[in-house]
Amino acid sequence: MFSFLNLFTRPSHARGQELGFQVNDGGRALAGFKGGAGDCVVRAIAIAAHLPYLQVYKDLRAANAAYADQRNDKLARRLNAKGASPRNGNHRNVFHDYILSHGFEWVPTxxxxxxxxxxxxxxxxxxxxLIVKVSKHLTAVIDGVIQDTHNPSRGGSRCVYGYYILR
Incomplete structure (x- = not known):
């Protein structure tokens, strides 16, 4: 039975239009990588900036190593212990400036x-x-279609912390 009360008590995302979804590894397999990895940052940047996966991977590896050499904080210690490989994840301190350098602008939400x-x-x-930041993940969204190895939207309920938009 329909109730006007339900209309006003449902969360706003329940009335939203879901994004499309397309499986896209950002060129990871083409670059010769196999298996899974925590490389969402590399994939999202490669897809949204239309850059080769291997170029982004190498650039972020170098940025991770430079960050670890220059700093003495928790992230630097983790990078030194685990290695600078982007497959181990990337911190915002490392990828933020890299994304901005490719013509994107950060929009906090x-x-x-x-x-x-x-x-x-x-x-x-x-x-x-767009390169969209959600909890513990970055994903590329191009003209209303999520481009990723999985659909992170949780049916439209996933909160967006902010996004980078290509200007």
């Missing part, structure tokens, strides 16, 4: 204590080439 305002939904994100 969430503030501390404000709650989630933007979800991984077509009607809540702009069109264009």
């Amino acid at each position: 969430m503030q501390v204590g404000a709650g989630c305002k933007v979800h991984l939904l077509a009607n809540e994100l702009p069109s264009g080439r």
Whole structure:
């Protein structure tokens, strides 16, 4: 039975338009890599910036190593212990400037204590080439279609912390 109460009590993302989805490894397999890895940063950048996977991988490996050599914080110690390989993950301190250097602009969508305002939904994100930051993951969204190895949208309920948009 339909109830007007349900219309007003459902979360806003329940009324949103889901993004399309296309499986895309960003060129990882073509570059000769096999198996799974925590390389969402490399894949998202390669896809959204339209760069070769291997170039992004090598660039981020060098950036990770430089960061570890120059700093003495928790991230630097982790990079020194695990190695600078982007397959072990990347920290925002490392990838943020790299993404900006390729013509992207950072657009934050969430503030501390404000709650989630933007979800991984077509009607809540702009069109264009995006690298979207969600909890513990980056994904590429191009003109309303998620390009990734899996669909991270959680049916449109996934909160977006911010996104990089190609200008």
